[in-house]
Amino acid sequence: SAFTDISQWFLMPLLAAALAASAPAPRTRLVNLVLLALGLSWLGDAAPDLFGGDTAFLVMVGFFLCAQIVYIAAFAPYRSASILYTRRWALAIPVVAVVALIAVCAAGAGALLVPVVVYGLLLATMAVLATGVSSVMATGAVLFVVSDALIALGAFTELSVSGFAVMSTYIAAQVLIAVGARAVDESAVSSPGRAATA
Incomplete structure (x- = not known):
């Protein structure tokens, strides 16, 4: 759809630009890594259009896998406050969600x-660590x-999944992650001790 195409090509660069412009200097490690992950996500959105079939899917998964690794690295310093330690x-x-999906x-x-x-294991790890931020x-x-x-259900099962549902949840996810990074960045500037961990 036109909505999907436009969002894939332009929204991640715009979101990254907004985060970069609004984050106070000097940027924290968290913001820098979120910016990198947004760039990799944009490549995951756009690069598959240059390929077809399984190759396009693997290119998409490859770039998003790299983005998830960067997000994991970004959220790891906050792991002591995550459910990994506080609510195991x-x-x-x-x-259960990842096992069921697979x-x-x-x-x-x-x-x-x-x-x-x-990719599913990395995605679950990212989500768990994000609870600490x-x-x-x-x-x-x-x-x-x-x-x-x-995306997985639409690609590997007979379920019909709309591109609007995929992209609306994806865009909301990335916006919230960027807003979350900006909020932590702001608190880190006002609290030097927090900045050292961020």
């Missing part, structure tokens, strides 16, 4: 199953999981 029982939610998509994924599993960041991470789950 809650880890069952992302674990189980549903396994038959249709075929040769792409391994990269899909790896802020509630805004955690909400964005959860929406990221929802968006990618919709």
Whole structure:
């Protein structure tokens, strides 16, 4: 759809530009890594248009896999406040969600199953670590999981998934992550001790 095409090509660069322009100097590690992840996400949105079939899907997964690794690195310093340490029982939610999604998509994924599993594990790790940053960041991470789950269901099952549903949850996820990074960045500037950890 036109909405999907426009959002894929232009919204991530615009979001990154807004974050870069609004973050007070000097930028914290968190903001810099979120900016890098937004750039990788944009490549994941745009680069597949240059390919076709399974290659396009692998290119998309490859760039977003790199983005998830960067997000994990960005959120890792806040892990002591995440559910990994504070509410370990809650880890069952992302674990069950990822296992269920992989189980549903396994038959249709075929040769792409391994990269899909790896990406799913990284996505779940990112979401878990995001809970240690802020509630805004955690909400964005959860929406990221929802968006990618919709992509997987549309690609590997017979379910019909609209591009609008995928892109609206994806855009909301990235906006919330950027807003969350900006908020932490602002508090770090006003609190030098926090800045050292951010």
